[in-house]
Structure formats: structure tokens, C-alpha cells
Amino acid sequence: EPAIIYDVGGKNDKSFNEAAFNGATKWATETGGTFKELEMQNEAQREQALRQLAESGANPIVMTGFAFGDTLNAVAADYPETKFAIIDMVVDQPNVKSVVFTEEQGSYLVGLMAGLASKTGTVGFIGGMDIPLIRKFGCGYAQGVMAANPAAKVVLNMTGTDGSAWNNPVKGAEIAKSQQSQGADVIYAAAGATGVGVLQAAADLKILSIGVDSNQNYMHPGSVLTSMLKRVDNAVYEAFKEGADLKTGINVMDLAAGGVDYAMDENNAPLVTDDMKAKVEAAKAGIIDGSIKVHDYMSDNTCPAATF
Amino acid sequence: MTKLPRWADVVLVPLICLAIAFVFCGILIASIGQSPVVALTSMITGALGTQTGWGYTLFYATNFMLTGLGVSIAFHASLFNIGGEGQATLGGFGVAIACLFFPWPHWSMALLGSITLSALFGALWALIPAWLQAKRGSHIVITTMMFNFIAYALISYLLVNVLKPEGTMDPATARFDKAFNLPKLADIFGAVGIPFSKAPPANIMLFVALGLAFATWVLLWHTRLGYAIRAFGKQEKAAVYAGIGPVRITLYALLLSGGISGLMAVNAVQGGAHRLVLNSVEGAGFIGIAVALMGRNHPFGIVLASLLFGFLYQGGNQLALATDPVTGEQLKIPREVIIVLQALVILFTGALPYMVQRPLEKLFAKLKGAA
Amino acid sequence: MDLIAILQILESTIRMSTPLLFACLAGLYSERAGVFDIGLEGKMLAAAFAGAAAAAVTGSALAGVLAGIGAALILAAVHGLASITFRGNQLISGVAINFFASGLTIVLGAAWFGQGGQTPALSEGRLAQTPILDLFGIDGHAHPVLELFLGHGILVYVALLAVPFTWWLLYRTRFGLRLRAVGENPAAVDTAGVSVVRLRYAAVGITAVLCGLAGVYMSMGLNTSFQREMTAGRGYIALAALIFAKWKPVPALWACLLFGFLDAISIRFQNIDLNGIGIPVVIPGQFTNALPFILTVIILAGFVGKAIPPRAGGEPYVKER
Amino acid sequence: MSLGTSSGRQATAAPFAIELRGISKSFGPVQANRDINIAVPKGTIHGIIGENGAGKSTLMSILYGFYKADAGTILINGTETAIPDSQSAIRAGIGMVFQHFKLVQNFTVLENIILGAEDGPLLNTSLARARKALTDLSREYDLDVDPDAVVEDLSVGHQQRVEILKALYRQADILILDEPTGVLTPEEADHLFRILGGLRDQGKTVILITHKLREIMETTDNVSVMRRGTMVGTVKTAETNPEQLAELMVGRKVLLQVDKDAANPGREVLRVEDLRVTTDGVERLKGVSFSIRAGEIVGIAGVAGNGQSELLEALGGIAEARGRIVMNGADLALKGLNGQSRREAGIAHVPEDRQVLGLIMDFAAWENVGFGYHNDPKYQKNAVLMDNAALRADTEAKMARFDVRPPIPTLAAKNFSGGNQQKIVVAREIERNPDLLLIGQPTRGVDIGAIEFIHKQIVALRDAGKAVLLVSVELDEIRSLSDRVLVMFDGQIMGERPPQTDERELGLLMAGMTEKS
Numbered sequence A: 001e002p003a004i005i006y007d008v009g010g011k012n013d014k015s016f017n018e019a020a021f022n023g024a025t026k027w028a029t030e031t032g033g034t035f036k037e038l039e040m041q042n043e044a045q046r047e048q049a050l051r052q053l054a055e056s057g058a059n060p061i062v063m064t065g066f067a068f069g070d071t072l073n074a075v076a077a078d079y080p081e082t083k084f085a086i087i088d089m090v091v092d093q094p095n096v097k098s099v100v101f102t103e104e105q106g107s108y109l110v111g112l113m114a115g116l117a118s119k120t121g122t123v124g125f126i127g128g129m130d131i132p133l134i135r136k137f138g139c140g141y142a143q144g145v146m147a148a149n150p151a152a153k154v155v156l157n158m159t160g161t162d163g164s165a166w167n168n169p170v171k172g173a174e175i176a177k178s179q180q181s182q183g184a185d186v187i188y189a190a191a192g193a194t195g196v197g198v199l200q201a202a203a204d205l206k207i208l209s210i211g212v213d214s215n216q217n218y219m220h221p222g223s224v225l226t227s228m229l230k231r232v233d234n235a236v237y238e239a240f241k242e243g244a245d246l247k248t249g250i251n252v253m254d255l256a257a258g259g260v261d262y263a264m265d266e267n268n269a270p271l272v273t274d275d276m277k278a279k280v281e282a283a284k285a286g287i288i289d290g291s292i293k294v295h296d297y298m299s300d301n302t303c304p305a306a307t308f
Numbered sequence B: 001m002t003k004l005p006r007w008a009d010v011v012l013v014p015l016i017c018l019a020i021a022f023v024f025c026g027i028l029i030a031s032i033g034q035s036p037v038v039a040l041t042s043m044i045t046g047a048l049g050t051q052t053g054w055g056y057t058l059f060y061a062t063n064f065m066l067t068g069l070g071v072s073i074a075f076h077a078s079l080f081n082i083g084g085e086g087q088a089t090l091g092g093f094g095v096a097i098a099c100l101f102f103p104w105p106h107w108s109m110a111l112l113g114s115i116t117l118s119a120l121f122g123a124l125w126a127l128i129p130a131w132l133q134a135k136r137g138s139h140i141v142i143t144t145m146m147f148n149f150i151a152y153a154l155i156s157y158l159l160v161n162v163l164k165p166e167g168t169m170d171p172a173t174a175r176f177d178k179a180f181n182l183p184k185l186a187d188i189f190g191a192v193g194i195p196f197s198k199a200p201p202a203n204i205m206l207f208v209a210l211g212l213a214f215a216t217w218v219l220l221w222h223t224r225l226g227y228a229i230r231a232f233g234k235q236e237k238a239a240v241y242a243g244i245g246p247v248r249i250t251l252y253a254l255l256l257s258g259g260i261s262g263l264m265a266v267n268a269v270q271g272g273a274h275r276l277v278l279n280s281v282e283g284a285g286f287i288g289i290a291v292a293l294m295g296r297n298h299p300f301g302i303v304l305a306s307l308l309f310g311f312l313y314q315g316g317n318q319l320a321l322a323t324d325p326v327t328g329e330q331l332k333i334p335r336e337v338i339i340v341l342q343a344l345v346i347l348f349t350g351a352l353p354y355m356v357q358r359p360l361e362k363l364f365a366k367l368k369g370a371a
Numbered sequence C: 001m002d003l004i005a006i007l008q009i010l011e012s013t014i015r016m017s018t019p020l021l022f023a024c025l026a027g028l029y030s031e032r033a034g035v036f037d038i039g040l041e042g043k044m045l046a047a048a049f050a051g052a053a054a055a056a057v058t059g060s061a062l063a064g065v066l067a068g069i070g071a072a073l074i075l076a077a078v079h080g081l082a083s084i085t086f087r088g089n090q091l092i093s094g095v096a097i098n099f100f101a102s103g104l105t106i107v108l109g110a111a112w113f114g115q116g117g118q119t120p121a122l123s124e125g126r127l128a129q130t131p132i133l134d135l136f137g138i139d140g141h142a143h144p145v146l147e148l149f150l151g152h153g154i155l156v157y158v159a160l161l162a163v164p165f166t167w168w169l170l171y172r173t174r175f176g177l178r179l180r181a182v183g184e185n186p187a188a189v190d191t192a193g194v195s196v197v198r199l200r201y202a203a204v205g206i207t208a209v210l211c212g213l214a215g216v217y218m219s220m221g222l223n224t225s226f227q228r229e230m231t232a233g234r235g236y237i238a239l240a241a242l243i244f245a246k247w248k249p250v251p252a253l254w255a256c257l258l259f260g261f262l263d264a265i266s267i268r269f270q271n272i273d274l275n276g277i278g279i280p281v282v283i284p285g286q287f288t289n290a291l292p293f294i295l296t297v298i299i300l301a302g303f304v305g306k307a308i309p310p311r312a313g314g315e316p317y318v319k320e321r
Numbered sequence D: 001m002s003l004g005t006s007s008g009r010q011a012t013a014a015p016f017a018i019e020l021r022g023i024s025k026s027f028g029p030v031q032a033n034r035d036i037n038i039a040v041p042k043g044t045i046h047g048i049i050g051e052n053g054a055g056k057s058t059l060m061s062i063l064y065g066f067y068k069a070d071a072g073t074i075l076i077n078g079t080e081t082a083i084p085d086s087q088s089a090i091r092a093g094i095g096m097v098f099q100h101f102k103l104v105q106n107f108t109v110l111e112n113i114i115l116g117a118e119d120g121p122l123l124n125t126s127l128a129r130a131r132k133a134l135t136d137l138s139r140e141y142d143l144d145v146d147p148d149a150v151v152e153d154l155s156v157g158h159q160q161r162v163e164i165l166k167a168l169y170r171q172a173d174i175l176i177l178d179e180p181t182g183v184l185t186p187e188e189a190d191h192l193f194r195i196l197g198g199l200r201d202q203g204k205t206v207i208l209i210t211h212k213l214r215e216i217m218e219t220t221d222n223v224s225v226m227r228r229g230t231m232v233g234t235v236k237t238a239e240t241n242p243e244q245l246a247e248l249m250v251g252r253k254v255l256l257q258v259d260k261d262a263a264n265p266g267r268e269v270l271r272v273e274d275l276r277v278t279t280d281g282v283e284r285l286k287g288v289s290f291s292i293r294a295g296e297i298v299g300i301a302g303v304a305g306n307g308q309s310e311l312l313e314a315l316g317g318i319a320e321a322r323g324r325i326v327m328n329g330a331d332l333a334l335k336g337l338n339g340q341s342r343r344e345a346g347i348a349h350v351p352e353d354r355q356v357l358g359l360i361m362d363f364a365a366w367e368n369v370g371f372g373y374h375n376d377p378k379y380q381k382n383a384v385l386m387d388n389a390a391l392r393a394d395t396e397a398k399m400a401r402f403d404v405r406p407p408i409p410t411l412a413a414k415n416f417s418g419g420n421q422q423k424i425v426v427a428r429e430i431e432r433n434p435d436l437l438l439i440g441q442p443t444r445g446v447d448i449g450a451i452e453f454i455h456k457q458i459v460a461l462r463d464a465g466k467a468v469l470l471v472s473v474e475l476d477e478i479r480s481l482s483d484r485v486l487v488m489f490d491g492q493i494m495g496e497r498p499p500q501t502d503e504r505e506l507g508l509l510m511a512g513m514t515e516k517s
């Protein structure tokens, strides 16, 4: 029986962990199998949870979030018979599958769309907390915007520095309004539940917004320009499907592998002109064939298109 | 003035309150279609049924003991220091410095180093509020609250921009040198020939905390400073008559308070995570307030209250993994139920003992009458 | 910095201050009556949830508001029972209520809506955003100044009016006199033949109503759904504002506006890149995030003197030792 | 003869204003009232006396509905009346002036007076009427207080008046006063008694609790005596005398006046030069100079609130001052200091307000015995630890010597009655055997047994060649204890007089009038 551990955000965080949950449920409904699941409540619990699931015979054990990396690295060796999969982090152990996404690529695409859709030439980015992962999103986004309009301006905000940063829709909305008054007419939110407030405010202000992780276009049809898809669900689904003979090693879920993408559906179709679509598809192809290089903030902690 | 025999007041009343709290939570669990019995048993076995469970329970309890003691000392000076969170956060920074930048020859030295630095940083983080309270009368509740927020910002800046190793996702320091890992209960008990589970992070800080609890008791009721702190806390004007300097006592009380709260980080960071992560305190500072209040600001009560909360934490973690013994299926109990349980325990044992005392008094009176 | 920016910051200040103001006045009633209440946060959260939930189900904003107030009242009743009737520790009871709300909102939300504690987004059940402008058919974006003063939901004006009303109630009415008295010396009230218990329950009730409005304003006005922990510590900030204001209504308004203003500022100016003006440093975002709190301490220490709480505050009224 | 028991029959004939039957009340372990019977005829002033802790206040608080009796019944004007709370007491026409005032400190006099007796939901109407009524009352009984003064700024004497006005405003026809004169000057007291006489003549009934037998003899019609929670008996005032009452009360003969032989003053212990104290902007002590020599008691007479408190606090190191304080020839610091430094200089201080300064009310008696002396080597086990055992032992000894009741070192200060609290403070300070004893209102609210005892201690200290500065609003006390009397008015010393000086002259000085004027 496979198991999945969600990070402290919880399995209903409307983005990252929820995507993982969807992947797991998809597998369950298709195969009729059951799986163990667990939501982290505190740091010290990580190791305990891993060990207990391993000892309970769960296999494979999938966990979402870089925060597990350090612990898993320490624990994996003790359970050679068990296979582990970790998302968003590379853990170099024989029985571990490390799934990493190229968020910069997906963000680049939505950034490109933002740049194209913006009439003011100013777009916004709202992150939850100022951590490397979020800078990775923001940096890719900024590059996309510049690609569409080198003169464009990107207004960057981080919501906060404590736990509430990911659960503060009121402040998210306020930041969105602030960015709008600074000219932004497209705003990309990578801030967990805070993003819900951002998308809401954008809809109220009749400007465009961009969702993250899972497809959030449905939340405000006609206002959400698109969503940067991070197919955590697929990663989890795959891992569950491979089951006990999980393919270990590093698994880069990039644009080519369909790990990241931008969302198109009936909700945002009216907002995306054919010209925009063509340009984005071209960029997508370019990234896949390598003709377009999107700089990864993590590679050197710098960003050519934005200062954090 | 309660008419109850002391043992009933100290033991019976809290137990009954606890029972009531669990009954209410049982109702909640049942109402979401889960078995309260299974839930409770899995909590108890999970937290107290195994060595590992005990280990974790004690690990969490250690955190709460330290923050609780910190809060209580300030309370005795009638200063409501709600900055334990921030002080412990800074304490974590102190631990990180001690464990990252010093080539200690032995864990014991590392422990001394991190204890010193974490206490120092914790105390420093309380110093400005303390000074403002003493000199400017700036209300300690506001200043310490603000310093919590400032601490979060500071630590996240330090982790993301200064302490984080190149190329890692995690806003956290590198792992500390293994040599600095604190001896776990397994090692300590092992040394005296008692086998104990290696898994849980409970470590030597448990004994440090217990020692501190005793030291706090001595300080408050057997030293001049403690006497002065309590007198000042009761009647500030009278304290001046008695020759107790308000400024001095305010500073001492809050520095002690902040220092002890800072020590919590040694247990959590050096003892548990072996590295400093964002939010390494995880609300222990606030739990410390509840613990101090429920322990009636007495070190002994605080130790008991921390054990209770350690149990709730660990039991809660286990609850999330609990499986139905019959169907073998995992219980579907959202983790928030545990928060509600904590709330009920705080409410009934902490705020409603009188509700139980009165009927008990009547009962005891009857029994006396009968006898 | 241009006029528009200033207007925007002021507008943002008003929006951000409103929940604080409601909560701060809420605390004022309770604490002026001698019942400390650090459970404001919990009551706001519960109200935010109940309001959004009820509005989502019924599609009626009014039902939502009432439900929100009702939820706050229930928690207030618990606080009253613990700290007035059963003479419990008011701080503990408050802490418990905060935990309780933070957990239960999500448990119930998950059970009722299956969205992990979140409530469905409101459409018609939402509080009107700019009722006054709409009434006169004014386009806010076209008239930023009008928008600043008239472009807010009804609750914003309710909050602002609650200030003079509270002042009047406190200093001009029998109820206010007794309320202030019971917070200063309950024995005086008792020996004057007035029920301490009833007064304190009344105060705690008013507190709940205001907390309720604070909560629904967040989940049904500024947002269209409840999110876990969405009050994000505003209950505590309101408490700070209350002390800042020395438990007085008019100063409370200034304190809350100040906090809101500092927030708006820090939102407007994230990591400021001084390279633009030739200085090779970027003030990190974390600093601007912390700025409101740093400034609060400075202002408090610099300009606000000692705050003396109501003398009988925090103490249950016990005659017989 | 005793009215208390025969009350039942008389009830039918001439109903008593108040009749209490079998009242019992206990606070935890303490039995404050045990099966109390008392009957108060209409239109009389009825005195209640008894030692500290005898249960007088408790009994009256029960009558006023502040405490609930464990047993017993209350009859008002012959009809049994349940008084579960003060509201019903007020409705039954009872008004009470508590020993420890029940005023809202930061309210104005007017706000305090109308509290609970407002006319309508809006204040200004009530305030207007109260202002009017207040001026009338003030004229009628000439009890003048500024209606708009904030209570915390008023002297205790004036706060006392506010309490009385509160009761009168509510038109009580049964008025209970619990030790009303404890804080009044003789003039104020006489004045109060004239008022009470007036009330009686209007047919109102007054119950007066006091420790001052003179007041009992001068004003009451009947007097009931309580001891250790029981009612010893009720007698007609006309048919008794102070000595008898004292004996009934204490259960032994009591010396009602101090016997001390002439002082033989030695070297100068304390010299004060042009001492000034300013508290929140107002100069309360305006250049005071005097000196005290070893072996003499210097009494400071004066109406409360004329700078005596500031003088004591300055000398005691609590209030900052300007000028000079010379103790045993050495100058004492006047700023940035606290009580400690003074104790080291050989000064002991019994503060005027024991509950605010002298004691930590929540501390046990034994902790309070160490209060101010917690750094004393004899209470230390070693460099780190205090020797609590020694402190407890010391407390037991002191409690025995000073007859503190109940003699339980672990009982919290707040659970002792006023008089016994005072004994604890006096014991603590006098037994330091200081060069100079500052003692303010030593016998405020203290029963005659204790007064006799405390006075003996003060004289003994003097005879041991120590200097004593005595501050009291009790002229009797000043005159019977002091060797020299200084009269203070408006922060200045109006003059020095020998203790034999007659009350009138001292009274004039206390009012700020010198003979010439």
C-alpha cells in the first residue's frame, strides 16, 4: 500500500499539496487501491512519520516539499527495502526518487503571456514568503515578461515573513490593489491561499491574474489569464503506479516531460488571443528544443530580469 | 479559599477537567463519523504506549517546559511576556552560530556554547522591551508582540540571504557537525544499562529543563531576587518602600524570561532538527503561555502542564496515522481536531476548574457529614 | 510620489484598519468592564467562517453577517462563563478560544464543504463593495478622491461611526458609567446595587458583536470566502492598538489607522532598490515587512506614555477570599 | 440588661428598625460570625464595638447584602426580609459606609454618587439632579466636597464624606457606618456626629462601628459588644462606662490612657532642613525644618493631606525631596533612592497605609515579616539561599509577643483583620530597634487592646533612648504619646506646642490659624 505525506500547508492548500492529493486519488479511483496519507503538523514529526510509515510496510512513500529532503536523506538508508519519492528536492540515495520541476520554465510561459496581455506594460508578481523556491518562480516569470516586452516593468511583492504569509488572502488582495495602482494589469500569484485573495482582487479590479500549481482558471472566468501548472499530481500518480518498483534517481519534470505548463480551458479561452497563443507555443517549443534558455535562479542565486 | 483537601484540589480536579475535555472532543470525533474510543486509545498508546512515543512526548514537553518557565518568571513580576516565540527564534540563531562557526572538540562544549549563545540571544531579544517597559513604561505586551514579528523577519532574512548554503532550496542552515549532536535518551539511559528507543529526538536538554524548573523554584521562593520579583509583581509601590528597584527587577525578570525561552532552541534546533530551519519554534512560545498559566506559574505545575501538552502533540501526531483495528483502515481524523482537543484541554483544566471545584466541595461536605 | 499613490495608500489604510478598529473597540468594551480578552482573534476567525459559510449556503449577505455575529457570541458566552461565572483565568480562556476557533473552523469547513476548511466563493452573498458610489453611479477609478471617501463597503462606515458612538455610550450614558465603573472597582458597583455579572456579560456580548463584524468584513467584504487562519494575527494587533490607545475610544481610532497605514506603506514599498538613486544596496523585503512593527515600537516608546489598564482588569470579581 | 435576646417580644410592640437572628458566617476556616442576635430600635444610634477581627464588618456587610450569611434571618421594621444583594438592602432603605471605601478612584465625586442611582439611561439629567441634591445635602449637613473633583485626588477624609453623601443621596433611613472616624480629625468627627444626631432626630436609625469608646459614650443610645465572632451583649450606653465596655470587649482590664514618665532627650538623631517634596507638579511639602533627639517622641498633628504623608515618604526614602536630611550627623541622599538606604541609616518606617505600602497583601505573614529586610544577613542561609525557616521562626515569636490573631505565620496578610495587619507591621519595624522610628497613623482601625499594646511599644522604644516621629490625625493619640507636638498645615509647620496644649488651640493651628489671626 503506497503512502503520501503532505507538507505543513495541508492537503487542501488549493495548490501544491492539493495537486499531490489529486494525483493520489486519481490513482486510487483508477486502480481501486487504497493509500495511507498524512498531513505534517510540525517539523519534529517528519522523521517520526517517515519511519512509522516505512515500518508499517507502506511502499512507496511519497512526500511533497523540499523540507523533507534533509530528513529523508538521513532516514532512507535505514529502510533499503522501502522506496521513497520526494518532490521539489534532490535526495541522493539509492532507494529514493527525486522529482524536481522546472518552475522557471512554466513561469516563463505565463510571464510571456502576461507581458503580451498587459496594456500598461507593467505586471505584478506576488509571492508568499521570500524563499528560494518562490524567487525561482518570480525569476522565470520576469524573464518571460521581458521576452514579450523588454520595456516592461515587474512589480514584485512578498506577502510576509511568518507562517501567515501563505494564509493571508486579505493582505494578498491588498497587495494586488497596490500593484494595480502602480499600473500592473496582470498579476501572478505564487502564494498558496494568499493567492485566492489576489485572484479575487484582480477580478474585482477588472484586471488579469495568473494562478499557480493547479489550474485555477475556473475561480474567476474572464479574469484569470491562465495558471502555471506544476503537475505534482502526475508525479504522485506515476510514483503510485510504479509502486514497489519505483524508478529511483532524479526525475526532472520539465516542460518537455509535461511537468510544467500553462493552463488553457474554456474559462480563459476568451482572454487568450491566437497571436498570444502562437507566441507562447513558439516559446514552449523553443524551450523544449533548447533554443530558448530560461535562467534558473537556484543555479546561482541571481536573476537577470529581477532583483529580490 | 477552597474547602477541598489539598490532594483533591491538586490531583482530582485537574483529572476531572481533563476527562470532561476528552468527552467533548470524543463527541466531536464521533460527529465526524470516527470512533472516539479508537482515537483516544491510539493517542494514548501512540504517546505513552511505546518508548518511541514517550521519547517524542518528552521531546515536545521539553520545549514547552522551557518556554513555559520563561513566561512564568516574567509573570511573577506581573509582566506578560508574550515574546517567547521571538526570543526562542533568536535563541535558534544563537544555536546556529554556536554549532556552525565554532570547532568544538566535544558535544558537551558545543552544548555549553549553544546554551550560552541561545540564552544570550533570547535575553537580548527581551532586553529592548524590558528597557522600554522599565524606563518609558512602554507596554510589554505590545513590544514583545512586535519583537516576535521582527524576529520572524530577521531570521527569514538571515536564512535566505546569509546562512543558507549555495544552491539549496531549503531556507535553512547546513546540518550541524554530527559530533555536536546531543546525547539522546537512548544514550543516557543506555549508559546506565537501561535500553531505550534510539528514534526519538528527546535528549539531554530534558534534564537541563527539569534542572531549570527546580532552579526556578529555588530562585523564586528561596532567594532574595525571587522574593523581590514576587513582591514587585504583587505591589510595585510597596516594593519601593521595601527597597526593591522597579527598573532593576523589571530588567532581571525579563532577561531571565527571555534567556530561558531562548534555551528552547537548543532542544529543538541542536537536539531535534540538527540545523536551523524557518519557524523552528513552531508556536512553542505561545504554548508556553498556556503551559505557564495552566501550571499556575509554579515550576512543578509547569512541568506537569508541559507533559500534558507533549502528550497532546505526540498523541495528535499518532492520531493522524491511527488505523482502525477492525478494518485496518486509516482513521480519517483531520489534524485540526487535535487543535480543538488542545483548546478544550486548556479551557477546562485552565479556565474552568472552579466549575468542578464547587460540586466537589459539596460532595466532600456530604461525605464528611456522613462520616 | 504622486497623488494617486498617496490616495491609494490612504485607501488601503482605511481598508486594512477597519477589521482592526472593529476588534479594537470590541476589546475596549470587554476590558473597560474588567474582562481581559485575548480571544478577539478566535472570535473574528469564527465569525469570518460562519459568515462566509452561511452566506454561501443561503446566498444572503445579511444571513452571513448574522451568522458571523452569532458564532462570535457563542465563543463570547464561553469566555463569559469561564471568566465571569466560574471565575476562571481570563487569559487562559482567551488562549483556549483562539485555539478552538482555529481548529474548529477548519474541521467544520472540511466536513461541510469538502474544501479543506475553505468555504465556497461567494457571488450574490457577498457584501457590496462600493454601495455608495454605485448608488450615485460614480465610477471610482475615474474619481479617486471620491473613491477614497465613499468607495468602501458599509461596514467601513459602521466601524468609523462606532467610535463616536462608543465614546458617547461610555461617557454619556448610565450604561457607560457603570461599564467603566465595573472595570475599575466592581465592589463599588456591587455595593451600589448593580449586578457586576450582568454588566460584564453585556460588555462581553458587545465585544462579540463587534468581533463578528470584523470577521465577516474580512471573509465577505474584502474576500469572498473563508481561508484557514485568514485573520492572520489581526486580533493580537488590535489588542496592541487597544493598549496603544490606553483603552479609550477616540485614541483607538488613531491607533488602528496608524497600524493600517504602516501596513499599507510596507506593502507599497517592497524591497526598495537604492541603485536607482546611486546607492548600491537593495533594502531587503524582509525589512519592509518588519517596518510596521519596528515603527510601532519606536512610536510607542517615543510618543505614547505609560498605559494604565482598568484597575480591576483580568481579575474575577470575588468577594470572599 | 440586654436588648438582643428580648427582641422577639418587643418586635410586635415597637418594631425594631433592624433585627438580626442567629446570623452565622464563615470564610473558609475562619468563623467570622457565630449565631449573632442583635436588635436595633428605630430612631436610635446603635454602637457596635469589638476587637479587630471580631466580625463587626462582616455582620454589617451581611445586613447590607454584600456577603450572604450561612444561617440566620434579618427583620427590617419587624418584617422578615431577604437581603441577597445590596440592591435589596438599598430597597429596604439601608445605606452603608464601608470601612474600606467602595469608590471608583478615577471617577468624579458626582459620578460616584449617582452610580447605581441614576435617573435615566442618559447621564447628564442624572448628573444635573445629583449636582443640585448634592449642594442641598452639603448645605443641610455642611459636608462640602467639590462635585467635580476626581476621587483619587481627594484626601481620605473627603472620600469619607463622599461615602456618606452616597448613602444620604439614596435617602437611606437606616445608615451603617463602619469605622467612619478612623480617618477624620476630631473636628471632622464631631461634625459627623452632629450630622448623625440630626439624622436620628429625623427618625433615621444609625449603626456605628468604632474602636473609640469616647465616640460611643458621646453619641450612641445602645451599644453591642462583639468578641471573636460572637455577640457578647447589648447595653444601654447611659448605663455603662468605657472601662466596662473595654473589659467586655477584650475580656480583661484595659488601660485607656498611656502612662509614661517625662522624656530625657539626648543627642540629636535627625535634623531636617527646608525639606520640599513635589508630586506630579504640585509642591506638597513646602520647606519643613525640625529636629528630633534621642529618647523623645515628636508628634506631627494635622488634618490628613497637609503634607504629613509626603514628609514620611521623603524621610522613608520613597519620595524624592529637596533640602537636607541629616541622620546621626550624616547627610542622606534625597534622590534616586528607596527604603533600603534609609534602613541602613537606622531608620524604621511604619507607613500610614499598611495595605498599600506596609504589606504585600498576598504574601504570607512570615514573608511580610521579612518585607524590607529580605537582604538582612540573619534571614540568609548562605550567599545564595534565604533562610525561610529562620524567618518563620522569627514570625512565630513576633506573633506571640504582639498577640497577632490568628497566630498562623502561613496565613496571607489579606486574611488578617486591619488591626492584626497593623500589629504585623509594627512588630516588624519596632523590633529592628532602630535609631529613628517613623510611624504614621499607628492605630488607624486598631482596637483598644491593640492600641494599648502598640502605644506601650512606642513608649518603650523611646525609653530605650530611640527617637520617634509620630504622625497621626488622632489628636488624643498625639497628645498622649508625644513629648513635643508639631502642627502641620498646607505643607508647612505652623508651630511647636507642648502636648498639654488644649485641643482648641491645636485645632486652630491645624486649620492654619495662628493665635494672632
Ligand SMILES: Nc1ncnc2c1ncn2[C@@H]1O[C@H](COP(=O)(O)OP(=O)(O)OP(=O)(O)O)[C@@H](O)[C@H]1O
Pocket (backbone or CB within 6 Å): C167, C171, C172, C180, C248, C249, C250, D106, D107
Ligand atoms: N466623564 C467624561 N465625560 C465626558 N467626556 C469624557 C469624560 N471622561 C473622559 N472624556 C473624554 O473621553 C476621552 C478619553 O477620556 P479620558 O482621557 O478621561 O480617559 P480616562 O480618564 O481613562 O477615562 P475614565 O476617566 O473614564 O477612566 C477624552 O476625549 C475625554 O475628553
Ligand SMILES: Nc1ncnc2c1ncn2[C@@H]1O[C@H](COP(=O)(O)OP(=O)(O)OP(=O)(O)O)[C@@H](O)[C@H]1O
Pocket (backbone or CB within 6 Å): C319, C320, C321, D027, D030, D031, D032, D050, D051, D052, D053, D054, D055, D056, D057, D058, D059, D099, D414, D415, D416, D417, D418, D419, D420, D445, D447
Ligand atoms: N472577605 C473575607 N474573606 C476571608 N476572611 C475574611 C473576609 N473578611 C473578613 N474576614 C475574616 O473574618 C474575621 C472578621 O473580619 P471583620 O472584618 O468582620 O472583623 P472586624 O470586626 O471588622 O475587624 P476590624 O475591627 O479590624 O475591622 C477576620 O478574621 C477576618 O480576617
Ligand SMILES: [Mg+2]
Pocket (backbone or CB within 6 Å): D056, D057, D058, D099, D178
Ligand atoms: Mg471591620
Ligand SMILES: [Mg+2]
Pocket (backbone or CB within 6 Å): D106
Ligand atoms: Mg476621565
